[in-house]
Amino acid sequence: MSEVLDWAREENLQPEPITVEIWKKLPEDFCKLVEVVNGEAVRAEAPIRPHQKAGRRIADMVEAAADLHMNRFNDGCLDVDTDFDVLLWELPRVTIRRPDVALIECAPPELRPFPASKVKLIIEIVSPGTERVDTADKLAEYALAGIPWYWIVHIADNAVAAIQTYVLDHVLNQYRPHEKFEWTEGITAIDVPIAIKLDWTRLTHLAR
Numbered sequence: 001m002s003e004v005l006d007w008a009r010e011e012n013l014q015p016e017p018i019t020v021e022i023w024k025k026l027p028e029d030f031c032k033l034v035e036v037v038n039g040e041a042v043r044a045e046a047p048i049r050p051h052q053k054a055g056r057r058i059a060d061m062v063e064a065a066a067d068l069h070m071n072r073f074n075d076g077c078l079d080v081d082t083d084f085d086v087l088l089w090e091l092p093r094v095t096i097r098r099p100d101v102a103l104i105e106c107a108p109p110e111l112r113p114f115p116a117s118k119v120k121l122i123i124e125i126v127s128p129g130t131e132r133v134d135t136a137d138k139l140a141e142y143a144l145a146g147i148p149w150y151w152i153v154h155i156a157d158n159a160v161a162a163i164q165t166y167v168l169d170h171v172l173n174q175y176r177p178h179e180k181f182e183w184t185e186g187i188t189a190i191d192v193p194i195a196i197k198l199d200w201t202r203l204t205h206l207a208r
Contacts, residue, residue: 051127058101059080063080078103087113088141100153120147120149123153125153149193
């Protein structure tokens, strides 16, 4: 018999909506396995290896760009993080997502969940089974949370095939497609939200 059938009992249902106060008290090992959507815990599937490696390599490129930006302009502290809790909103019920990569304003490490108001860019990498969530649900949620830039990364044939960038329309609280970048030999310069150089050669052969 399926384990799900054994688990599906009334006493195993979430007893009440999750709040930020509850979230902070939950075991961190549990929080790494779920996101919270309107107060309800939603299982977050473990990403496959190409997904993980693409995220790590893109994060390295964004972090290098952030360091160059800070050295050149000295207009604030920027940081890059991966797979961490971002609080999109608390009311009417809390929504917390775990983006693959994010460019953020610097903040104390104990700040958790991280407020969306300090996020400059979120990058999500589409995996089998997450396309609707990444291209529809999160596209709407991140816009409502006021995050200025959103990138969706598509993987095919063990490589990053394309990156679609979106910019927030602050009047409509919706994202507008900005530009789509497809795999090419060499380096692509993306100028927003900061100048980022994508080395496509590092985004191939993601799993060996």
